Each structure stands twice: as structure tokens, then as C-alpha cells.
Amino acid sequence: MTFDVPTYEWGRDGGMDAGVTGHLGFTDEGCTMLYQPGQEDKALPLVFPNATGIRYSNGARAVIDEHGDLYGVEGQPLSYAGGWVDPNESWTATCGAYDGPEVVMVNDEPAHGPSATEPAPPDAAVPTRLPTAADLGWYDVPTFVWDPEQGGDAALLEGRVTFTDDGCAVINHDGVRTGLVLPNARGHRGDHQGGAGIYATFPEVEIMIAEPGADAAYGGGSRANSGELADEWARLCPGSPVDNLFQVYDEDPWQ
Structure with missing residues (x-):
């Protein structure tokens, strides 16, 4: 059949x-x-x-x-x-x-011709479902949809990126704790493909846009700790209080 x-x-x-x-x-x-x-x-x-x-x-x-x-x-x-x-x-x-x-x-030809006999069923346990994104270590982070061709704010935030226990990215600078809201983003625990970090997807490429312990310089704009972005931060990063947020309009913070 x-x-x-x-x-x-x-x-x-x-x-x-x-x-x-x-x-x-x-x-x-x-x-x-x-x-x-x-x-x-x-x-x-x-x-x-x-x-x-x-x-x-x-x-x-x-x-x-x-x-x-x-x-x-x-x-x-x-x-x-x-x-x-x-x-x-x-x-x-x-x-x-x-x-x-x-x-x-x-992208290849079959390795075998038509089978002349019935092959044997599996003799060991085989998977019967695909893992979800969460099974593979991916998780939601505060984000927004952005195309670099749209442009955006150009203020600069520099510092060392740290990750909270929630997996959210922050920069501590001059005693101010700033939460990063990154474009087109999702986080990864680092237990399957790639290292731990937050990845952003742009046309034709996905990059690691926030890496624990890395020094970075982000273009974007400061946001008050209120409104829709703050609500999303509170929902996804409940154990990660911050003084303010920084909405990142940048596709290469490592330059």
C-alpha cells in the first residue's frame, strides 16, 4: 500500500x-x-x-x-x-x-533498485514524532518584526551582554540595567544546534544577535519600562526586572 x-x-x-x-x-x-x-x-x-x-x-x-x-x-x-x-x-x-x-x-538518486522481497520491520525502537522547537532548546524572547530596509532609531548602547535565568538579554551600564528587545528573535538554550544565545532572522540569513558574555554595540532606541514592549518583557522575563528597555534596530552589533 x-x-x-x-x-x-x-x-x-x-x-x-x-x-x-x-x-x-x-x-x-x-x-x-x-x-x-x-x-x-x-x-x-x-x-x-x-x-x-x-x-x-x-x-x-x-x-x-x-x-x-x-x-x-x-x-x-x-x-x-x-x-x-x-x-x-x-x-x-x-x-x-x-x-x-x-x-x-x-538531492540524490535512490541508492537501491526496487525491492524484490519485503524488508523487515525495525528491530529496535524508532522515533514516531518530531521534536518541537522547545524540545530542541528554542524559546520565546521579547521581540518585534523588523526589516533593516525600514531603518530605525540610531542611538547607541554599548556594553557586555548577560543573560538572566529567564534567558533574556540585558546590559548593565553605569548602574542602569537595560533589557534588550531584539528584532525577529528567538532564544536557544545551547543544548542541540548552535551555542546558547538569541538569534535574529533577516532576509537570507539568521545570526546570533546576543551572546552571553560578549561585548556588543547596538543601534536602536531607549524605551520606557511601560507599554506593549514592557508587557511582553514582563510576560517572557518575569524573573528579570530591568530599569528600562532598548529596542534594537541593528543587524550587526559585533562591528
């Missing part, structure tokens, strides 16, 4: 060529995942080109291409050319929204 899996049309005309290795998994809904043995809770969405899922009579699941050639079998290792991209329609059209950081895309 065949079933839909996330996929995209590929004309076998090249693409990303990083090494994609791991084991093939499926969610309960039949969405494909890449996982490493011993790190089943860190699985990532996986998208094959021109792909269809197939369930055999013994319960084993696999992925084939439009010719019936075999990409991989649930629980078994695989290795292909491909890369890591932001979540996109190739995943969401079949499997819905994903709030994690990235999707693994394969």
Missing part, C-alpha cells in the same frame, strides 16, 4: 551536495524523519524528491521514487547528497506546520 510523504519535483539536475546521513524514521502520520541512533528525540524532517511512501504487508515502511527504486527503509541507515533548509512547502503541504529550525532535503 502506498501513501503520501513530503516530497518535491526534482529533474535530477543537481542540487545541494552536503552529506545527509542517519536512519530513516516515520511519524505516526507517515511523515519522513532523519534521526541518529541514541538521539531519537532530536529527529529532523526529511524530504526526498519524487517520493512516495510504501507500507508492506508485514508493517515495514519505506520510501520509493516514481520508478519504484528504494530510497530507504524505516529504522535502517541511509546516506545521500542534500542539505538543510528552512521549513518550506515541500514539507508543510503534506505534513503541516513545523516550528523547528530546519528541514533536511535530499
